Amino acid sequence: SEAVKTRRYESPVRRERARQTRLAILRAAYALFLQCGYASTTVARVAAGAGVSVDTIYKTFGSKIALLKEVLDVTIGGDDLEVPLLERAGPQALRQETDQRVQVAMLAAAITGQLERLRPLDDILRSAAAVDGEAYLPDRLPTDITLSTPTWTAVRSATAALARLD
Numbered sequence: 001s002e003a004v005k006t007r008r009y010e011s012p013v014r015r016e017r018a019r020q021t022r023l024a025i026l027r028a029a030y031a032l033f034l035q036c037g038y039a040s041t042t043v044a045r046v047a048a049g050a051g052v053s054v055d056t057i058y059k060t061f062g063s064k065i066a067l068l069k070e071v072l073d074v075t076i077g078g079d080d081l082e083v084p085l086l087e088r089a090g091p092q093a094l095r096q097e098t099d100q101r102v103q104v105a106m107l108a109a110a111i112t113g114q115l116e117r118l119r120p121l122d123d124i125l126r127s128a129a130a131v132d133g134e135a136y137l138p139d140r141l142p143t144d145i146t147l148s149t150p151t152w153t154a155v156r157s158a159t160a161a162l163a164r165l166d
Contacts, residue, residue: 023080024050025057030071034120038068038128068128075117 028049032041043064047054061067074080085091090110097103 019080021050021052021056022060025052025060025067026071026074026080029067030075030124033068033071033124033127038124039131043067065128065132068124071124072121075121076114078114078117 029046043054043057047057094106
């Protein structure tokens with residue numbers, strides 16, 4: 001018998017639709033994790049909130065804890081783009097600015113925006129760690145994602161410090 005030749009199918013429309021589905025899932029998960037806590041947020045509730053099937057979530061993320069990790073990645077990065085932090089528009093503009101006062105103002109605005117996104121993550125992480133040992137992430141935060149290692153190191157340190165306050 002002859003081997004069947006397969007060819008790779010690439011569709012920008014399909015890729016964008018998959019990206020939009022992924023973002024809808026992440027938005028629904030983030031909202032539910034904040035509103036209900038990690039333990040009370042089921043994959044079925046996330047699926048309903050995103051308008052997808054439970055199977056879609058498991059095929060996309062693999063597990064509830066992996067979904068939480070992706071929510072963290074997107075929230076910390078501010079978007080789902082696979083662009084290293086220092087190559088993004090904000091840091092590039094900061095590098096090109098020659099006036100140090102303007103640089104400080106730009107940096108303060110960027111940090112403020114990031115802290116506003118990060119604050120709710122503490123609540124999500126605490127609710128997750130209370131019910132799932134795998135969810136205690138400070139020692140497991142990735143270093144190979146689109147954010148720089150120093151950024152993750154800062155997040156690890158801050159999360160570990162918050163854990164010690166309890």
